[in-house]
Amino acid sequence: MSSSPTPSEREAADKITAAREAEEQARLPYKWMQTIQDVDLTAQVPGNLKARDFDIKITKDHLRVAIKGQDPIIDGRLPHPIYVDESTWxxxxxxxxxxxxxxxxxxxxxxxxxHVVETAPKIDTSKIAPENSKLSDLDGNTRSMVEKMMYDQKQKEMGLPSSDEQKKQEMLEKFMAQHPEMDFSNAKMSP
Structure with a gap:
């Protein structure tokens, strides 16, 4: 019979995993970071090099970065597609x-x-703490949806109807006003 690990056992295992990941990432010839929107990587190169000394190819699903005549700094299939026209070096x-x-x-x-390319060691993405974003960073549709969710959450906390419940109530009231001949005394709003 297996039992779930205790919080302290889980924390110890997480520390071991984090240390292994940090060691694997430190061995890479580049450093990388990401936001939910993009991935950025950097590599230290000799100070005498010019842009023409590099062999760099960025496609929708592949990245190759090399100094001409040397082994690549990174060369592999990307785990997910990118927008080539918006990607730069x-x-x-x-x-x-x-x-x-x-x-x-x-x-x-x-x-x-x-990971940046499929052949590189992986990190545990469930441990990523996303950066705080501002509503102004979001596109129009996403922003409206988040604002509605925030409003509904606030309404729920105060024991008030959500925006959808308010719309239903307004529609019922409008219908009742248009049909005074009908009896609505037993009408109930379903959730």
Missing amino acids: TLETTPSGKELAVHLDKVNKMEWWA
Whole structure:
């Protein structure tokens, strides 16, 4: 009979997993981070290199980043599609030399990536704490839906009807006003 791990056992296992992931990610020749909208990766490169010294190919489902004549820094199939026209790369001068930065714009803005390319070690995406976003960051439809959900939650907390329940009540009242000859004394609103 197996029993569920205790909270302290789960916490210890999570720490071991996090340490293993950190070690695997540190061994990669690049560093990467993501938001729900995009993935950014950077790699330190020799300071004498120019943009023409790189072999970079970004497609909808594949990424190749290499210094010409050398093994690739990253080369593999992306786990999810990207918008190629919105994805870019730059070469920037830093105090420690030069840094190659690649920006990938995710097609699915509702999904965390476990890795940049399918051959790289995975991270546990269930442990990602998303950044706080502002309503102004959202597109119109998403913003309206979130505002409605927030309003309905506030109404529920105060024991008041949700926006849908309010609409139903308004429709019933309008119908009752249009049909005064009908008896509505036993009318009930179903949830």
